[in-house]
Amino acid sequence: MKVALLDELRAQNPIVFNVSNFVTVQDVANGINAIGASPIMSEEVAEADEMVGLAGAVCLNLGAVTATQVTQIRAVGQSANRQHRPLVIDPVAVGAVKYRMQMATGLLNDFHPDVIRGNAGEIAALAGVDWQAKGIDAGEGTGDRTAIAKACAQKLKCVVILSGPTDVITDGERAVKVLNGTKLFQIHVGSGDMLSSIVAAFCAVTDDYFEAAQTACLVFAAIGQLVAEATPNLGAGTFIMKLLDKLQTATVAEIEGIAAFE
Amino acid sequence: MKVALLDELRAQNPIVFNVSNFVTVQDVANGINAIGASPIMSEEVAEADEMVGLAGAVCLNLGAVTATQVTQIRAVGQSANRQHRPLVIDPVAVGAVKYRMQMATGLLNDFHPDVIRGNAGEIAALAGVDWQAKGIDAGEGTGDRTAIAKACAQKLKCVVILSGPTDVITDGERAVKVLNGTKLFQIHVGSGDMLSSIVAAFCAVTDDYFEAAQTACLVFAAIGQLVAEATPNLGAGTFIMKLLDKLQTATVAEIEGIAAFE
Amino acid sequence: MKVALLDELRAQNPIVFNVSNFVTVQDVANGINAIGASPIMSEEVAEADEMVGLAGAVCLNLGAVTATQVTQIRAVGQSANRQHRPLVIDPVAVGAVKYRMQMATGLLNDFHPDVIRGNAGEIAALAGVDWQAKGIDAGEGTGDRTAIAKACAQKLKCVVILSGPTDVITDGERAVKVLNGTKLFQIHVGSGDMLSSIVAAFCAVTDDYFEAAQTACLVFAAIGQLVAEATPNLGAGTFIMKLLDKLQTATVAEIEGIAAFE
Numbered sequence: 001m002k003v004a005l006l007d008e009l010r011a012q013n014p015i016v017f018n019v020s021n022f023v024t025v026q027d028v029a030n031g032i033n034a035i036g037a038s039p040i041m042s043e044e045v046a047e048a049d050e051m052v053g054l055a056g057a058v059c060l061n062l063g064a065v066t067a068t069q070v071t072q073i074r075a076v077g078q079s080a081n082r083q084h085r086p087l088v089i090d091p092v093a094v095g096a097v098k099y100r101m102q103m104a105t106g107l108l109n110d111f112h113p114d115v116i117r118g119n120a121g122e123i124a125a126l127a128g129v130d131w132q133a134k135g136i137d138a139g140e141g142t143g144d145r146t147a148i149a150k151a152c153a154q155k156l157k158c159v160v161i162l163s164g165p166t167d168v169i170t171d172g173e174r175a176v177k178v179l180n181g182t183k184l185f186q187i188h189v190g191s192g193d194m195l196s197s198i199v200a201a202f203c204a205v206t207d208d209y210f211e212a213a214q215t216a217c218l219v220f221a222a223i224g225q226l227v228a229e230a231t232p233n234l235g236a237g238t239f240i241m242k243l244l245d246k247l248q249t250a251t252v253a254e255i256e257g258i259a260a261f262e
Numbered sequence: 263m264k265v266a267l268l269d270e271l272r273a274q275n276p277i278v279f280n281v282s283n284f285v286t287v288q289d290v291a292n293g294i295n296a297i298g299a300s301p302i303m304s305e306e307v308a309e310a311d312e313m314v315g316l317a318g319a320v321c322l323n324l325g326a327v328t329a330t331q332v333t334q335i336r337a338v339g340q341s342a343n344r345q346h347r348p349l350v351i352d353p354v355a356v357g358a359v360k361y362r363m364q365m366a367t368g369l370l371n372d373f374h375p376d377v378i379r380g381n382a383g384e385i386a387a388l389a390g391v392d393w394q395a396k397g398i399d400a401g402e403g404t405g406d407r408t409a410i411a412k413a414c415a416q417k418l419k420c421v422v423i424l425s426g427p428t429d430v431i432t433d434g435e436r437a438v439k440v441l442n443g444t445k446l447f448q449i450h451v452g453s454g455d456m457l458s459s460i461v462a463a464f465c466a467v468t469d470d471y472f473e474a475a476q477t478a479c480l481v482f483a484a485i486g487q488l489v490a491e492a493t494p495n496l497g498a499g500t501f502i503m504k505l506l507d508k509l510q511t512a513t514v515a516e517i518e519g520i521a522a523f524e
Numbered sequence: 525m526k527v528a529l530l531d532e533l534r535a536q537n538p539i540v541f542n543v544s545n546f547v548t549v550q551d552v553a554n555g556i557n558a559i560g561a562s563p564i565m566s567e568e569v570a571e572a573d574e575m576v577g578l579a580g581a582v583c584l585n586l587g588a589v590t591a592t593q594v595t596q597i598r599a600v601g602q603s604a605n606r607q608h609r610p611l612v613i614d615p616v617a618v619g620a621v622k623y624r625m626q627m628a629t630g631l632l633n634d635f636h637p638d639v640i641r642g643n644a645g646e647i648a649a650l651a652g653v654d655w656q657a658k659g660i661d662a663g664e665g666t667g668d669r670t671a672i673a674k675a676c677a678q679k680l681k682c683v684v685i686l687s688g689p690t691d692v693i694t695d696g697e698r699a700v701k702v703l704n705g706t707k708l709f710q711i712h713v714g715s716g717d718m719l720s721s722i723v724a725a726f727c728a729v730t731d732d733y734f735e736a737a738q739t740a741c742l743v744f745a746a747i748g749q750l751v752a753e754a755t756p757n758l759g760a761g762t763f764i765m766k767l768l769d770k771l772q773t774a775t776v777a778e779i780e781g782i783a784a785f786e
Binding site for chain 1: 624711712714765
């Protein structure tokens with residue numbers, strides 16, 4: 001676990017190109033900016049190659065997209081592979097909605113992700129494992145989360161982040177758990193979307209995506225925990241403001257001071 | 263007025279499917295989440311039936327939609343009727359923009375809403391009553407707001423909420439007024455959109471939509487008032503954060519303690 | 525510099541029609557509302573004429589738009605010219621993305637803007653001057669910012685705002701610099717978008733767009749500075765909330781008290 005990557009990220013200020021869920025796009029852009037990277041967004045297929053070329057990493061959010069956007073997402077994903085940009089996929093609600101599972105399956109045949117970030121229901125669906133998902137939430141399955149994440153990583157040959165109260169990060173063989181966090185992440189819509197884009201930002205500053213994924217999860221979870229612990233009874237609305245504040249100012253030392261992983 | 267429905271809502275955590283105005287979608291999602299329901303959003307017609315099937319209630323916001331989205335909105339509304347999901351409509355700006363009035367009129371021929379939530383200008387337009395609307399705002403008409411709401415409810419055979427400093431809720435015969443609230447609602451864009459989706463959340467936990475509509479209005483208005491009263495000179499920016507906080511934590515007893523309706 | 529225009533704006537409460545970047549649209553709507561104008565948004569070409577007719581000014585944001593939206597933007601811009609509504613253009617990322625430069629160039633042949641608001645990279649690109657832009661940011665060019673802004677204004681025969689730590693406002697002959705501001709504007713995504721729409725709001729209350737542009741820049745920059753100075757170590761997340769609060773309450777006297785321009 002290499003928390004110092006955060007300083008590297010802030011020094012390099014990489015551009016992260018996001019095809020973002022329209023529900024949470026502004027929060028995601030602010031989160032990328034706050035942590036020290038630079039967001040660009042586009043829904044237009046005609047500028048896909050150019051946007052990918054500008055970027056240090058690409059994050060594709062498959063939530064809440066239209067058929068038109070799927071065409072653009074395919075072009076962006078293929079361009080990222082072709083231009084050798086790290087590619088992070090967030091398969092929103094593939095565990096709950098069959099249409100989205102079909103869409104994601106098709107896309108994952110057309111390009112290769114370097115990292116997939118989802119909740120238990122989403123990762124289980126991609127792995128082909130049974131799990132009870134509900135709406136956009138993780139659901140309440142009872143499987144072994146590490147086994148599910150590894151199965152997904154082996155099947156899709158990429159790093160997988162199964163995020164939740166505990167994050168599991170695996171490359172299919174090795175697995176790390178990040179134990180930091182706060183329940184407030186679950187109450188704020190878009191916490192997962194923001195994490196996915198922050199994972200991409202870390203992938204822009206190292207070739208070791210397993211390292212990048214772990215570190216991003218630890219940094220994000222620890223910063224959330226620092227925010228929650230600093231203010232008793234913090235509400236979900238105020239939390240997002242303070243989270244953005246702290247993404248900008250948290251130091252490597254502060255994060256290392258509470259880091260909990262295994 | 264059955265404020266205890268709020269506890270029922272929190273216990274059941276119903277899924278609310280929203281076709282949302284892109285301007286306010288993130289706030290609306292956060293508001294639904296904060297009060298204790300679970301938001302899903304989609305703009306893709308191909309998953310309309312599946313999304314409706316997942317949901318306990320559906321809210322269609324007719325503001326800021328394109329012709330393509332109108333096709334999806336029609337499919338969602340018809341699916342909600344077919345699958346017997348309560349359907350809430352928010353007819354944004356039909357009082358000010360002829361194009362939107364035509365669009366809304368067409369849609370209301372194609373499916374039947376259970377509840378319509380709008381401001382005075384919007385409800386008057388749907389009722390066919392003369393009223394001065396301005397932009398997205400209610401305008402400054404002088405008609406009898408209860409009579410307008412009743413006319414709309416009778417014409418469209420549904421519960422109508424005419425919201426504003428005082429909310430009027432009617433099933434066409436009975437009418438209730440909610441007197442709680444704060445002027446800060448008017449300064450924050452999307453307060454009305456959020457209320458409409460919260461009405462849907464309450465409709466997901468009772469078959470009595472007149473009861474659900476009243477209770478949603480009272481709960482939302484009272485929580486806004488509690489927030490405003492807790493901090494003198496609260497600004498509109500900070501208000502929305504504190505509103506999200508309080509949507510999550512306000513108790514039935516707190517709301518009953520200041521409830522003002524007739 | 526006529527800061528009292530702010531009181532005029534609040535008294536008139538003009539409608540500002542925005543075709544807005546989907547990334548920042550909610551913040552922009554809230555900013556317009558907070559300063560005392562009234563936002564309307566639409567992406568549907570069929571209501572373009574009607575929306576322009578309702579509005580006192582129009583702001584077109586060229587960032588993050590699809591080919592379909594370009595068609596609507598063209599219709600809105602032409603309608604604004606035809607209906608004599610002041611027209612503000614925000615040419616997001618034309619300095620960094622060739623596709624966007626081509627799109628913007630095409631649009632600027634089809635309608636005439638009254639004011640263009642961009643960062644140094646964007647204004648230099650429109651002026652045909654060499655400058656290093658990066659992503660959505662201004663880049664680190666070294667040219668004379670006043671000369672670049674004047675060249676752009678002369679070329680496109682409109683008022684130009686080259687915004688940044690110092691804003692340059694010019695009609696091609698005269699130039700004013702606004703020295704107020706805070707670094708927090710750069711950390712919050714959408715500060716520029718919000719400024720562009722606030723410029724439009726000021727253009728709705730005076731025929732002198734050079735005056736309106738200067739005043740909007742001064743008011744926005746000074747309010748940001750007041751917010752930053754009131755709270756030491758303010759973070760970017762909390763900043764936007766407090767900015768919205770202060771847009772609503774800042775007085776002409778407060779702004780004049782710290783106004784710095786030349």
